[in-house]
Amino acid sequence: MAVLDQLTSQQAIDLENKYGAHNYHPLPVVLSRGEGVYVWDVEGKKYYDFLSAYSAVNQGHCHPKIVDAMTNQAQTLTLTSRAFYNDMLGKFEKFATETFNFDKLLPMNTGAEAVETALKLCRKWAYEVKGIHENEAQIIVCENNFHGRTTTIISFSNDPVARKNFGPYTDGFIKIEYDNLQALEDALNSNNNVAGFLVEPIQGEAGVYVPSEGYLAAAKALCEKHNVLFIADEVQTGIARTGRLLATCGNCSCADKHCSGTPEVKPDILILGKALSGGAYPVSAVLANDDIMNVIKPGNHGSTFGGNPVAAAIGMAALEVIKDEALAHNADELGKVFRTEMSKYIENSSIVNAVRGKGLLNAILINDSEESDTAWNICLRLRDNGLLAKPTHGNIIRFAPPLVMNKEQLLDCVSIIISTLQEFEA
Ligand SMILES: *Cc1c(COP(=O)(O)O)cnc(C)c1O
Numbered sequence: 300m301a302v303l304d305q306l307t308s309q310q311a312i313d314l315e316n317k318y319g320a321h322n323y324h325p326l327p328v329v330l331s332r333g334e335g336v337y338v339w340d341v342e343g344k345k346y347y348d349f350l351s352a353y354s355a356v357n358q359g360h361c362h363p364k365i366v367d368a369m370t371n372q373a374q375t376l377t378l379t380s381r382a383f384y385n386d387m388l389g390k391f392e393k394f395a396t397e398t399f400n401f402d403k404l405l406p407m408n409t410g411a412e413a414v415e416t417a418l419k420l421c422r423k424w425a426y427e428v429k430g431i432h433e434n435e436a437q438i439i440v441c442e443n444n445f446h447g448r449t450t451t452i453i454s455f456s457n458d459p460v461a462r463k464n465f466g467p468y469t470d471g472f473i474k475i476e477y478d479n480l481q482a483l484e485d486a487l488n489s490n491n492n493v494a495g496f497l498v499e500p501i502q503g504e505a506g507v508y509v510p511s512e513g514y515l516a517a518a519k520a521l522c523e524k525h526n527v528l529f530i531a532d533e534v535q536t537g538i539a540r541t542g543r544l545l546a547t548c549g550n551c552s553c554a555d556k557h558c559s560g561t562p563e564v565k566p567d568i569l570i571l572g573k574a575l576s577g578g579a580y581p582v583s584a585v586l587a588n589d590d591i592m593n594v595i596k597p598g599n600h601g602s603t604f605g606g607n608p609v610a611a612a613i614g615m616a617a618l619e620v621i622k623d624e625a626l627a628h629n630a631d632e633l634g635k636v637f638r639t640e641m642s643k644y645i646e647n648s649s650i651v652n653a654v655r656g657k658g659l660l661n662a663i664l665i666n667d668s669e670e671s672d673t674a675w676n677i678c679l680r681l682r683d684n685g686l687l688a689k690p691t692h693g694n695i696i697r698f699a700p701p702l703v704m705n706k707e708q709l710l711d712c713v714s715i716i717i718s719t720l721q722e723f724e725a
Pocket of ligand 1: 353409410411412414445446447448499503504532533534535536572573
């Protein structure tokens with residue numbers, strides 16, 4: 300079959316099953332086009348995208364401004380490697396560091412690479428600035444974390460599916476309970492070699508766990524007291540998803556259009572990915588101030604594609620769209636509408652136990668065991684009814700539409716979700 304032949308859904312699925320590694324279990328729907336909040340399958344059926352590629356497509360599918368930046372740059376210069384300067388990277392670094400209020404940015408491609416970069420940066424800072432003895436640095440992480448798929452990152456995961464038979468694992472991590480300040484304080488008090496605390500402001504993959512009010516600020520204060528770097532993994536929560544430019548912004552006023560990105564909790568190291576490109580291209584980054592970032596010297600770290608001109612052009616356009624279209628504000632407003640409407644339904648529901656989340660990163664808890672296939676079956680019915688979402692863990696469904704959605708579309712989606720859930724009520 301020729302490359303350009305139009306496949307049916309079943310043909311596309313069969314090809315992936317036969318020729319692709321089985322490292323995912325996709326919902327059976329084959330998409331061939333996207334625009335804004337919508338995607339279309341190969342048979343032409345239209346869906347609301349309620350996953351946004353795990354919050355990479357915050358700016359909506361194929362945003363014209365991002366596509367323009369990408370195609371213009373792709374026709375001009377795509378890759379120089381960092382062996383030479385290029386005329387786009389510095390502009391992107393200036394724009395992004397001003398947006399998020401840091402001195403410097405280190406560009407990478409995927410989220411996992413940016414997390415790896417942050418871990419290396421933290422360790423090097425520990426030895427060269429804090430003065431920890433070589434090879435003794437420890438980094439505190441949280442139970443049920445998700446930070447990516449590399450060998451080091453899965454070394455401190457506690458998901459058996461992600462970990463089993465991939466050992467031996469990387470040392471140097473202490474795992475504590477999420478949203479537990481006492482556990483953090485105990486870990487800091489009982490070990491003099493702690494270099495950093497790596498945390499997701501909301502645990503997305505774990506099932507959209509929002510920590511207690513004040514947890515992040517108090518954790519940051521504990522880190523400061525012990526001269527430990529507070530490392531925020533905002534790969535999923537960042538870039539307007541939770542109703543603020545960053546989830547670490549807490550309740551500051553930066554949901555407004557002129558947000559300066561001044562966070563309530565300012566991380567020492569900020570990790571971004573996913574929506575940093577609006578889903579057009581892999582673009583990730585680590586941001587920090589000079590006292591930390593300057594420990595990295597030529598040859599210490601790098602990536603052939605990291606900071607390439609296409610990525611830089613896309614990254615700038617993607618952040619501009621967030622600001623120009625006030626997407627943090629929209630996520631904040633629509634998130635409230637979504638949770639209010641879902642809460643009303645849940646009062647009299649036997650199939651849904653709760654809704655939780657922040658901005659447009661939300662989840663519902665299905666009243667069944669983690670081993671059951673109820674949530675999966677609900678997602679299949681949602682698909683039939685024109686809305687795409689996927690369970691995270693057996694009994695939690697994450698709802699994260701593109702942030703360019705309007706209120707009318709959101710209410711349409713709420714009614715699709717509710718009428719679908721009604722089919723499953725006892
Ligand atoms: C998705 C994600 C990552 C990993 O990003 P990849 O681009 O898939 O490597 C890391 N941290 C968090 C919080 C994520 O959601």
